[in-house]
Amino acid sequence: MEVGKLILSSLLSVVVLFILGKLMGHKQIAQLDFFDYITGITIGSIAAELATELENPWQPLLAMLVYGLLSVGLSVLEDKVPRIRQYTNGVPAVIMDHGKLNRQNMKKAKLDLSEFLVLCRQAGYFDLNDIQTAIFEYNGSLTILPVSTQRPTTPADWNLSPQQETYFTEIILDGRVQGRQLKKLGLSQTWLEEQLQAQGYHSAAEVYLGLCDKNNAVQFYTAK
Numbered sequence: 475m476e477v478g479k480l481i482l483s484s485l486l487s488v489v490v491l492f493i494l495g496k497l498m499g500h501k502q503i504a505q506l507d508f509f510d511y512i513t514g515i516t517i518g519s520i521a522a523e524l525a526t527e528l529e530n531p532w533q534p535l536l537a538m539l540v541y542g543l544l545s546v547g548l549s550v551l552e553d554k555v556p557r558i559r560q561y562t563n564g565v566p567a568v569i570m571d572h573g574k575l576n577r578q579n580m581k582k583a584k585l586d587l588s589e590f591l592v593l594c595r596q597a598g599y600f601d602l603n604d605i606q607t608a609i610f611e612y613n614g615s616l617t618i619l620p621v622s623t624q625r626p627t628t629p630a631d632w633n634l635s636p637q638q639e640t641y642f643t644e645i646i647l648d649g650r651v652q653g654r655q656l657k658k659l660g661l662s663q664t665w666l667e668e669q670l671q672a673q674g675y676h677s678a679a680e681v682y683l684g685l686c687d688k689n690n691a692v693q694f695y696t697a698k
Contacts, residue, residue, distance in 0.1 A: 490521070490524070490535060490538055490539075513541055513542075513544070513545045516541055517538055517541050517542060520534050520537050520538045520541070521534075521538060524538065563612045563613075564612040565612060566609050566610065566611050566612060566617075567579040567580075567582060567583045567609065567610045568607065568608070568609055568610075569583070569585065569590060569608045569609065569610050569616070570590075570602070570605060570607065570608040571606075571607045571608075572606070572607075573602075573603070575587075575590075579610070583610045585610055590608075590616075593610075593615075593616035594608070594616065594618070596616075597616060597618050599618060599620070603621075604620055604621060604624040605618055605619070605620060605621070606619045606620060606621045606622075607619040639687075640687045640688040640689065641687065641688075642685035642686060642687050642693065643655050643658070643659060643685065643686055643687070644683070644684070644685060645659070645661075645666065645684045645685065645686045645692070646666075646678050646681045646682075646683060646684025646694070647683065647684075648682060648683075649678060649679040649680070649681060649682065650678070651663065651666065651678045659686060659688070659690075661686070661690070666678070666684075669692050670694070673692075673694055675694065680696065681694045681695065681696060682695055682696050682697035683695040683697075
């Protein structure tokens, strides 16, 4: 009997977590702000308690719902009144500009010089002279604007207009043809077999990954 209750409470915990995750959106697993971080940890802790609570499972369930609805409600309120975000999430801070570090903003952001240098190196900047402006975002990431002489060259600099590339769709995964994806692209199995033969493959089973874009350009990859 106790085992059955434990299984039911665990399933209830998973279901409620899934529903709350969908309601709160993908931001919970992507770029977390301060409030989302706290809410996610708290809901996870309560869910663990719910999974093992056999006597009064409704108490942790109610707590999960309160935290989840509070997060959703605050998100809606922030959309209607964007100014609230500066109080719940904080505001970006300019850490470096025109070769000068802003000591006051670093203190406000609780960011020391060592951490700043680590974030710069992670962004690919080992020489601070290559940085025009560095902004510490409210989600803990560092956004860097390089000096004009260090930024990558773009086709616009050469007055070029290259053809826009499109995303690729997986048509073969681990040797298995993805029929649904082929259908979405308006292609057939026969067409795929012709493409495979043109590149020296006897069947899709020889291909580990097959990609195709909207222009019907294909790429086949094998695995060792």
